[in-house]
Amino acid sequence: MTAALIDGKAVALELRSRVAQSAADFRGRTGRSPGLAVVLVGEHPPSAAYVRMKIKATLEAGMESFEHRVPAETSQDDLIALVDQLNADPAVDGILVQLPLPKHVDESAILLRVDPAKDVDGFNPVNAGRLATGMEALVPCTPLGCLLLLQQQIGDLSGLDAIVLGRSNIVGKPMAQLLIGANCTVTVAHSRTRNLPEAVRRADIIVAAVGRPEMVRGDWIKPGATVIDVGQERVPQPDGSLKLLGDVAFDEALEVAGAITPVPGGVGPMTIACLLRNTVVAASRRAGLPDPESL
Ligand code: NAP
Numbered sequence: 001m002t003a004a005l006i007d008g009k010a011v012a013l014e015l016r017s018r019v020a021q022s023a024a025d026f027r028g029r030t031g032r033s034p035g036l037a038v039v040l041v042g043e044h045p046p047s048a049a050y051v052r053m054k055i056k057a058t059l060e061a062g063m064e065s066f067e068h069r070v071p072a073e074t075s076q077d078d079l080i081a082l083v084d085q086l087n088a089d090p091a092v093d094g095i096l097v098q099l100p101l102p103k104h105v106d107e108s109a110i111l112l113r114v115d116p117a118k119d120v121d122g123f124n125p126v127n128a129g130r131l132a133t134g135m136e137a138l139v140p141c142t143p144l145g146c147l148l149l150l151q152q153q154i155g156d157l158s159g160l161d162a163i164v165l166g167r168s169n170i171v172g173k174p175m176a177q178l179l180i181g182a183n184c185t186v187t188v189a190h191s192r193t194r195n196l197p198e199a200v201r202r203a204d205i206i207v208a209a210v211g212r213p214e215m216v217r218g219d220w221i222k223p224g225a226t227v228i229d230v231g232q233e234r235v236p237q238p239d240g241s242l243k244l245l246g247d248v249a250f251d252e253a254l255e256v257a258g259a260i261t262p263v264p265g266g267v268g269p270m271t272i273a274c275l276l277r278n279t280v281v282a283a284s285r286r287a288g289l290p291d292p293e294s295l
Contacts (some may be wrong), residue, residue, distance in 0.1 A: 001223065003257040006149050012269035015148070015295075019276045020061040022292035026283055027062070028180065034096040034283035035064035036120065036275075041079065041105070042072030047098045054096065054272060061276050065160055066092060076105045080113050087115040093283035094120035096275065099170075113276045117286055120278040123170065131177050136285075138278050143175035145270025146207055146228045153226055153259050154205075158183035165189045165216070165247065166209035171230055175207050196220075208247035218252025227253055227260040230267050 027033050036058045040051045051067075059063040065087075068082060079101075086095045095118045100105050112115075116126040121269065122140035130137035150157060162184040166172035172188060179186045184205065189196055197220040200206055208216050209230035231247030245262030253260050261267055277295050284291055 001196070001255060003254050004259040006153050006259050006261045006266060008149060008261055008266040009269045011149060011152055012273035015273040016057065016061060016103055016276060019273070020282055022276040022280045022295055023062045024140045025292065026280060029289065030040045030287050032091065033062060033064045034093045034280050035066060035091045035098065036279045037066040037068060037092045039082060039097045041070055041074055041101055051098050054275060057272050063276070063279060064091065072102050076109065079105060079110055083110060083113045087118065091287055092118060094118055094279035096121055118282055120275060120282055122174065128169065128174065133173060133279065138282060139178065140170055141278060142171050142230060142267060142271045142275035143178055144274045145267055146175060146230065147178045148262060149228060149270060150205060151225060157205070160184050161202055161293045162202040162205035162207065163187045163189055164207045164209065168209065171209040208266065210247050212247055213245035216248040217255050218249060221253055221256045223256055224258040226268060227257045229261050229263050232263055232268060252286040
């Protein structure tokens with residue numbers, strides 16, 4: 001068997017064009033564009049690159065972008081003051097504080113401070129709790145992107161056995177909540193899970209988010225399963241270059257799985273598309289408008 005490739009790039013492009021249409025509709029109804037504020041603390045190069053991509057995508061969707069770059073030494077109090085200023089700014093619908101933050105800043109204190117209505121990353125515990133209890137929430141972008149890819153590939157997920165590898169607050173846990181919400185039977189595995197290959201072999205859906213390159217081998221995968229590979233680690237190659245690898249041994253999985261996301265070009269592009277989607281949704285809710293139907 002050769003698995004079908006799940007083209008995250010194409011799905012993300014299509015979502016981004018629907019987001020742009022919804023942003024234009026919002027502008028037509030309110031006289032202003034949805035606005036996303038991005039806070040970058042320090043010069044961490046991968047974070048700076050992510051922020052550049054997010055700003056570019058925001059502008060391409062016809063939305064307002066507010067960029068706040070502050071030095072790595074910025075105090076926690078000053079960062080909280082910046083978040084408060086963005087919380088109070090009516091032109092700002094979404095606030096994204098790029099992680100990781102410098103060591104002297106308590107990340108959870110900053111995430112708690114972001115107004116839940118503007119929390120387009122879905123990291124505030126209020127949104128995590130709303131998601132867990134089945135209420136309307138802003139949902140973390142990466143797991144939301146994974147769910148959209150699964151639904152696009154499979155359709156109705158009801159009754160399927162899903163395993164999520166990883167239990168982080170930003171990927172694993174919200175992914176499990178989304179799959180429960182989609183009526184899957186969900187196992188959440190982590191570093192203490194016993195006999196992981198056997199647990200993975202039972203699953204119709206595998207979402208791997210561990211950050212261990214090629215940990216999931218072909219013989220862990222049930223024939224025909226759908227595999228979503230969230231992992232993206234830069235691994236040094238013999239020639240000195242760096243190669244982006246997922247958590248799944250792709251060539252092996254290709255022989256067994258029914259469908260699989262490539263790395264790169266799978267989950268990654270969906271994360272940014274979902275950030276834009278969340279910004280338009282947050283803007284609509286803040287303006288008292290219904291969520292855009294196409295999103
Ligand atoms: P994280 O916070 O480091 O969490 C990793 C999780 O994997 C933990 O729950 C850990 O278990 C579990 N784990 C580690 N080693 C394991 C093993 N040998 N067997 C089973 N479970 C194991 O990572 P994260 O932030 O969730 O990110 C995971 C991966 O996704 C990374 O490669 C990251 O770069 C990638 N990512 C990609 C995107 C994207 O847009 N494509 C977005 C976010 C993250 P314990 O809890 O027991 O320690």
